[in-house]
Amino acid sequence: MSENQINSGTVCLTKYQAYLGEFVYGGIDGAVTTFAVVSGAVGAGLNNEVIIILGFANLLADGFAMSIGAYLSSKSVKDNYNKHKLMEYWEVDNTPESEREEVKTIYRNKGFKGQLLEDVVDTITADRDRWVDVMMKDELMMSEEKKSPVTMGVVTYVSFILIGLIPLMIYVWDYMSYFAGNLFVWTSIFTSLAFIFIGFLKTYVTQTSKLKGILETLILGILAATVSYFVGDILEGIISG
Amino acid sequence: MSENQINSGTVCLTKYQAYLGEFVYGGIDGAVTTFAVVSGAVGAGLNNEVIIILGFANLLADGFAMSIGAYLSSKSVKDNYNKHKLMEYWEVDNTPESEREEVKTIYRNKGFKGQLLEDVVDTITADRDRWVDVMMKDELMMSEEKKSPVTMGVVTYVSFILIGLIPLMIYVWDYMSYFAGNLFVWTSIFTSLAFIFIGFLKTYVTQTSKLKGILETLILGILAATVSYFVGDILEGIISG
Numbered sequence: 001m002s003e004n005q006i007n008s009g010t011v012c013l014t015k016y017q018a019y020l021g022e023f024v025y026g027g028i029d030g031a032v033t034t035f036a037v038v039s040g041a042v043g044a045g046l047n048n049e050v051i052i053i054l055g056f057a058n059l060l061a062d063g064f065a066m067s068i069g070a071y072l073s074s075k076s077v078k079d080n081y082n083k084h085k086l087m088e089y090w091e092v093d094n095t096p097e098s099e100r101e102e103v104k105t106i107y108r109n110k111g112f113k114g115q116l117l118e119d120v121v122d123t124i125t126a127d128r129d130r131w132v133d134v135m136m137k138d139e140l141m142m143s144e145e146k147k148s149p150v151t152m153g154v155v156t157y158v159s160f161i162l163i164g165l166i167p168l169m170i171y172v173w174d175y176m177s178y179f180a181g182n183l184f185v186w187t188s189i190f191t192s193l194a195f196i197f198i199g200f201l202k203t204y205v206t207q208t209s210k211l212k213g214i215l216e217t218l219i220l221g222i223l224a225a226t227v228s229y230f231v232g233d234i235l236e237g238i239i240s241g
Numbered sequence: 242m243s244e245n246q247i248n249s250g251t252v253c254l255t256k257y258q259a260y261l262g263e264f265v266y267g268g269i270d271g272a273v274t275t276f277a278v279v280s281g282a283v284g285a286g287l288n289n290e291v292i293i294i295l296g297f298a299n300l301l302a303d304g305f306a307m308s309i310g311a312y313l314s315s316k317s318v319k320d321n322y323n324k325h326k327l328m329e330y331w332e333v334d335n336t337p338e339s340e341r342e343e344v345k346t347i348y349r350n351k352g353f354k355g356q357l358l359e360d361v362v363d364t365i366t367a368d369r370d371r372w373v374d375v376m377m378k379d380e381l382m383m384s385e386e387k388k389s390p391v392t393m394g395v396v397t398y399v400s401f402i403l404i405g406l407i408p409l410m411i412y413v414w415d416y417m418s419y420f421a422g423n424l425f426v427w428t429s430i431f432t433s434l435a436f437i438f439i440g441f442l443k444t445y446v447t448q449t450s451k452l453k454g455i456l457e458t459l460i461l462g463i464l465a466a467t468v469s470y471f472v473g474d475i476l477e478g479i480i481s482g
């Protein structure tokens with residue numbers, strides 16, 4: 001694989017591309033949950049004021065919870081990596097014999113043997129950082145997360161709010177009297193466009209075909225909204241009468 | 242690090258423990274979003290029937306979206322890994338010289354040189370599987386996801402519904418006339434217990450202190466519900482007044 005091919009893949013992303021995943025998954029969650037709240041309320045026959053109130057309550061609360069959640073889980077992965085790295089440094093310094101044996105086992109499993117195995121182990125254990133690097137990658141199978149937890153949280157929040165606003169837009173416009181017609185139909189059209197856009201972006205993260213990424217996201221959003229609409233409709237029927 | 246220490250960590254989990262992460266994050270999302278819907282509706286002064294209707298619509302739609310999302314993103318990671326692995330096999334078979342050079346560069350960066358470097362490269366490139374394994378780990382920094390996307394989706398769904406039901410329980414009991422008192426206070430107490438329980442479980446995934454995991458989850462849920470309550474309350478005041 002040439003340098004260029006590698007650079008165009010997911011593996012070596014530029015600084016901005018690296019957070020595309022957070023933008024995409026934050027945006028999908030924002031649109032899916034807000035559209036589900038709107039659809040559930042429409043299904044239950046609630047009026048537009050209630051849809052706006054609950055839509056925004058859900059948008060702000062869930063966006064907040066999602067982004068703090070993204071920050072905390074990424075921070076715990078980072079902390080966990082650093083904790084294990086410190087443990088490996090401690091072991092390399094304090095129990096070098098058994099750590100040396102572990103390197104030997106790792107390289108024996110890679111197919112090395114005899115004098116070559118001894119020489120490989122000597123080279124790796126000659127440098128503390130290199131030694132710990134091998135233990136992290138080959139023993140613990142842990143790779144370092146380079147992304148910043150704070151940026152991950154912020155990108156998730158911005159995307160959740162931005163894309164999640166789309167299913168509510170029409171209701172706000174209508175409330176401000178700029179709009180007329182069947183609001184839920186217009187909201188469904190705008191939200192579908194949002195799903196198509198974010199599904200298209202998703203294909204850059206998952207490296208799959210454009211059509212597959214768009215259809216997956218669109219169908220997911222429509223199905224979730226359908227479930228929400230009918231649960232709202234059916235429960236309203238049961239409870240009211 | 243001894244075998245026992247490794248086995249007690251996150252790295253080598255048993256089959257069931259491996260999906261604890263999905264259970265924890267699915268459960269947190271379920272409780273946070275459902276509690277936010279309930280709080281927003283209480284803040285907006287909506288009646289209990291509406292809370293039950295929207296709570297369940299949101300629970301089922303979001304649980305569905307979350308679990309399909311977990312399935313799709315894990316499947317795309319797996320597919321992406323397999324695609325790159327096939328590409329590496331193709332390159333090892335068709336452009337062995339340049340692939341050999343890449344192994345050499347990787348091991349030169351690890352501190353190997355001279356004859357030892359040549360011998361190491363010979364050993365690695367003597368076996369196709371071993372060769373590709375080195376390319377995946379050291380060139381592409383990709384490690385294989387052993388977990389099943391379907392199981393990840395199912396565990397997320399079950400946990401989302403199970404824990405997400407807790408904020409709604411009291412309202413359902415009340416509707417069935419088994420309960421009396423200030424429902425939102427009781428719901429807050431039960432949901433807080435759910436956050437404490439799932440926060441406690443989370444510490445087994447993140448390997449942090451019990452207190453930290455519990456407080457993080459509890460505070461996250463309470464803050465999201467508070468945001469939702471006040472957005473509901475304030476918007477209701479603006480729109481009605």
